[in-house]
Amino acid sequence: MKNIRPKPLILALLVLAGVAALAWFFLGERAAPPAATVRPALTVATVQPQRESLPTTLAANGNIMAWQEASVGAEAAGLRLTQVRANVGDRVRQGQVLAVLSGDTVQADLAQSRAALAEAEAAAAEAANNAQRARTLQGTGALSASQINQYLTAEQTARARVEAARAQLQAQRVRLAQTTVNAPDSGIISSRTATVGAVVAPGTELFRLIRQGRLEWRAEVTSSELGRLTVGTRALVTAASGARLEGRVRMIGPTVDPQTRAALVYVDVKPLPGMAASARAGMFARGEFDLGAAPALTVPQQSVVVRDGFSYVYRVNPDNRVTQVKVETGRIAGDRVAIVQGLAPDARIVAAGAGFLNDGDLVRVTDQAATPAVAPGSAARASVSAASAAR
Template structure:
């Protein structure tokens, strides 16, 4: 068996040598590229892109918050003024709007009318007796100079005249009392307003002074705010108040009066605030209000820049190296989308706004208005070079084998 020997041409030898050199160079270059990329991978990269803003001086309204109850401006108690009469008719109920002088209920008037008629007759009788006594007294006085009557007799006639006149006045007073009692058989509204309570029942016999209705006079309501004694000096009559109830009812009221005394137990005083007549408030409601006390300049930041953690408020201040520092701040009033910062922040600081809720102290950020780092394209092109070299080496190997064959 003969052994076959291959004899390579000079061209094939040159191609094989070139392939070996190209493959080795590609491998060396690829390893060097990976080694060069490893330090860059260890470099810190921005965690989040954020927008920033500086604190601003803003005119913020001064307001004082308080709680209190809604009550009637004045409440009238309407009761029976006649004694021992039976209630025959009740014409209104709770919530009805009434006018001054309107009849609310009526009592039985038959017995009172009979008493009035009797007293009227008694008055006529007394007047007749008084007229007779006056005539007798006149005759006695005319005979005084003649001596027909003694002085004692004349005095008796004069006294009888005065007594009869007194009985007339007594009968007239009794008649007036009975007529007034007849008038009281109709229960009328003392003022215009809204009926807030009713205890009157048809058929009941009630005594004088028994309450039948309660009425909110004029339909006016007021909010009685409880304000601490230290805050009273900031409130003046005429100040505007925004009042809101738990039911959602809301209205703007006006301070009418400040109580002259302070509760010694709570150290709070009542501030009386008039509410508009056409509102959804009801007496007895609990409401919260804000007193408008003017405005003042304050350092504010966007509300989005505040981060609340563990019950405290924080902002993230962006430093020169684009690292954030978490600072605890004390907040105050709010107006629109801005919040007052009372302490913990400098006026010239730059705080993170959009994306602040995802940050932690010391994070590296990229501010939205700064250009992106230019290192990424270079890294991308460098990583593509080893692939190109390897492909070129494989192509040379293919050509070498083709030349051998």
């Protein structure tokens, strides 16, 4: 049997096929397009939460009212107003004359009372002389006992008439003094009904006075928050006019409204130093009670993003990708906001520009101070412009 040997042509074809396969493998691998490079979405700076002592406040609404109002009226009856010397808004002193009533009738009555007193005193003097003579003759029998008693009684009656005349004269003097209406206390005139020429009835209110010009803020505080306040608690108040006032709690109302479940807290207020006194009684005002300070975990306000009614921050992971973290915010102090829950104290979060990020975005982190985030393309253009300017 003959040995079978491969022909040279077959061997050559096999070698060519192997070379072609190797060439396709290497050339195809080189021709494959490179994988796409993921570019960072933003260049950001990171910060860590800081534990700070933040002021604790309690917000409330209320009205600014007069501390006390005094009603100023006329005591004299049936007299005509001749002068009105004060108007609404005037600041007056205690005892200052606010209005003057006609005193002609009172002056005449006063003169008549003086004359009546003089007449009573003359009659009393005559009665006293007669009584003295009767006492002298009492032991002689010249006068009967009844006659002597009549003289003694007439003396006492005359003395009583003198006292009555003096009282009447004093009443007329008081009535004359009532022809001037005086301020019962220092303060500000808040209303005026006095009109020149009007005949004033007794007890008619002519003016209303804010005593000492003092105002108070009557804050409405819910019963659940009432226990956090004490007498002397400091408050800062902003009136509807923009006026800023400060004060302290004078009194906490003893009752709670059953409808609103709120109590009134009375705060004596005065304008802050350097502020115009534009607050007026009757104005609506908002305020905050200073309840001290408490430690809190805080982040910059720019780090917090509000979406769909919830607050989020973006935590930067070791691979420079961000994770959207839902947090609960609390008090705000300056440019920082307290984080109540949802964030670890050692977390690294985006300092600014978080509103341009989405969960899972890749970022470029810079160690510089927190600045507004910029896109990488913008940063590159800025670098090129700076280099061109330097050349």
